[in-house]
Amino acid sequence: MKTCCAAFLLFVLPIVAHGQNRKQPELFEVPEIRSSWDDLTEGIQTTEDWQKRRAVLKQRYLDLIRDQHKPEKPPLDLKVHEDVVVDGAYRRKLISYAVESDERAHAYLGIPLDVEMPAPAIVALHGTYKYGKKRVAGLIDNPDKAYLDHLCRRGYVVIAPEHFVSGHRIPPEGPYQTADFYKKHPNWTAVGKFTYEHSIAIDVLQTLDEVDGDRIGALGHSLGGHGTFFLAAYDERVRASACNCGASFFRHNPRVEGWSRNHWYVYFKPIREGLLKKEMPPIDFHEIIALIAPRAFLDLSGLNDGHRPTQHQRLLMLMKVMEVYELQDAADNFGFYVHGRGHSVAHESRQLIYGFMDSHLKPPEVTKTKLVEAAE
Template sequence: MRFQSLNVLICSLIILTLSIELCAEEKAVRKRSDPSKINSPWDDLLAGINSPEEWIEHKKEIRKQYLKLIRDEFKPKKPALELQFHDTVIVDGVYRRQLISYQVEKNERAHAFLGVPLSLRGPAPAIVALHGTYAYGKKRAAGLIDNPDKAYLDHLCRRGYVVIAPDHFVAGHRIPQEGPYDTTAFYKKHPQWTAVGKFTYEHSIAIDVLESLKEVNPDKIGALGHSLGGHGTMFLAAYDERVQAAAGNCSASFFRQNSKVEAWSRDRWYVYFKHIRPGLLEGELPPIDFHEIMALIAPRAFLDLSGLNDGDPLTQRQRVLMLLKVMDVYELEKAPQNFAFYVHGKGHSVAHESRELMYGWMDTHLKPRSVTKTTLVIP
């Protein structure tokens, strides 16, 4: 009797387990659903904006905040370029690379490499190629040293672009006495300005250089870069409307949703925004953030590339939400085809597919339609 009771009990447990599993399977059936609105911390970009006209007015206010953030009012008077050509090298019979210099402040000259394809038959599209944090910046951009993945000038000249690759103002020919990327001397000279204002202003002057060249089509100017050059591209495109196409790769994290936001205003080495440090230490963020700065570029073309595993993964996932809101602006400006983003898992890199996307983006927005148009096979 005891064995029979035990068998009955075991059978009952088996039946109960199967019943539970069947119920669980029934509950796991997915039902049809309509898409729900995605709410995020970036929704303030278009809060209260109900028409393109309202957005255009709001955009003017955002630009004021942007110029205030970089303290543009403290930039010096723009000097004459006094463009000089120092040496010339012909690379593989494909393009001419020249070391050039030009004035960016009174008695202060910037150095850059200028690449001009030899096959040009008229004015060509041109690109400002911005290097990342690297002591010998423009040499890497020209493919002369370090990582050839970042040799933008070489790559783009071979694709038919005129390219200027300037040194960051604390790198290359202008490394300060304190060392590469140390902004101590800069803030002694310009205590009210910002490093971001300085490099953005200088990159805008690099566009002046391009416009002075007969080989350049002034209506087809782009900008791209990685890391420091990536967010430098965003700052430049938002600042200078002559940039018709921009691509920023692995740019820095924004102000909100960033546990390391104080890095934007360090008390040593490279200080982006010295004046916002007191507020950051009190937990107060600037009144403008990356989604608003990116929105200033609309309706001109902008591509953002980033790695979900580049730094804090939670912050990088917020980037995706932020970019969705920027797309809303491009749709409001009736130019959704001019905005795109690519998110990958290769960390802080500029891998093959990222380069191809950036260069293809430039081809699409700066070259004639015939260059990217596909055709059928002729029988």
């Protein structure tokens, strides 16, 4: 092995030393990485091919969440319950709005005081926490997850909606219990419900004079993380989205039954019988994420977050999603960051998420660098 390496160095170094630009010969063949995620682009050669497949996948996604069983959307009937100014930087309002004829969602809405109208806006989704929207507002628990506070200080209008089994709507059985939901909507899904409601949060943003309706983003951690790509795949008004530690997927997941468990929080109740027979749904998460393309999407995950072999598959999955972005000449709209910090939103993750939003939702001059002026 040492002799081989020495020969390789002797071959390459003269080329580098003389600064020659001629193409170096390929010494080794790089094998193509093959995985089960390749079904995403199998047989796809052109953008027209992809658009046809995308239409099929979009319908499969809507079928998965049972979108056809959502209720008729009521008038918003927006109400303000609290209005405070935070540190002289932004106004934070506790608002509510109708999401069903007999049901209202609550959210925190943050508007910078010096906002340059119309401004970009963000839907900030919380994780599995009893008072999730309060945490996003920075009022309780972990300040790493206070996205509303962080982003309002960066010039964004932010809405932080509550999950439908938390906050003001905690069921009698406790937070994140979905039994009552499925009694009311036996043919719908919890994912369909929260995705539909988060889409209504975009409706709220688009009623505001301060918001540029063409520059809306979404982000979240954990439950809010996969809620983000469910929303972005569902609602094309989301121009940029970032999923942080957004759970696993169906395939290569020994705990796949958790997506349709028979207790507590049940994501997709209708698929339980099939999963117990080891029958996978006709769509998986790489195909749902690919529905976002060519709009901007960033995925952040920990290799040591949960079942490690499953999380390692995430890299292969994301590399295949990249091909869909490349096919649409939108590679610079896609990215992923993988770390070893487990289930967290650490400093560097937050900076990547916020910078990604800046790059895709703010004017180019905001993120443009410049040379230092010469001293006189």
